[in-house]
Amino acid sequence: QSSDTLRKVVGDITYVTAGGFDRASATSAVGKYSGLVAFGRHFIVDPDLPLHLKEGFPLTPYNRGTFYSPEAAAGYIDYLFVTVMKA
Numbered sequence: 866q867s868s869d870t871l872r873k874v875v876g877d878i879t880y881v882t883a884g885g886f887d888r889a890s891a892t893s894a895v896g897k898y899s900g901l902v903a904f905g906r907h908f909i910v911d912p913d914l915p916l917h918l919k920e921g922f923p924l925t926p927y928n929r930g931t932f933y934s935p936e937a938a939a940g941y942i943d944y945l946f947v948t949v950m951k952a
Contacts, residue, residue, distance in 0.1 A: 872898055888918050906932070913946045922947050 871880065882894065883903035891902040908914050910927040917924060931940025 887924055888921060891918070909940070910944050912944060913948075916947050920947070 871882075877899075879900060881901045881903050882898075883905060886894065886902050886904065891904075894900065894902055904914055906927045906929075907917075907924050909932060910925040911917050914924075916922070925944060928940060931937070934940060
């Protein structure tokens with residue numbers, strides 16, 4: 866719905882949207898609105914996010930409480946790569 870409103874305002878120019886997307890909803894948004902979809906939080910928890918999206922692997926649930934915490938490694942180095950999960 867908000868993308869419909871944005872498209873009315875900006876016309877046919879390409880724009881970037883973000884927030885709450887998974888593979889299916891991002892693909893749908895790009896197909897419907899001819900825009901771009903950015904992934905922020907999922908890049909933190911899925912360091913190999915492009916592979917997740919390409920192969921249809923599930924996105925890892927994120928924990929906002931561990932984002933940008935200089936006190937601990939949790940949330941930075943403890944997320945697994947797909948190759949590790951598949952083994």
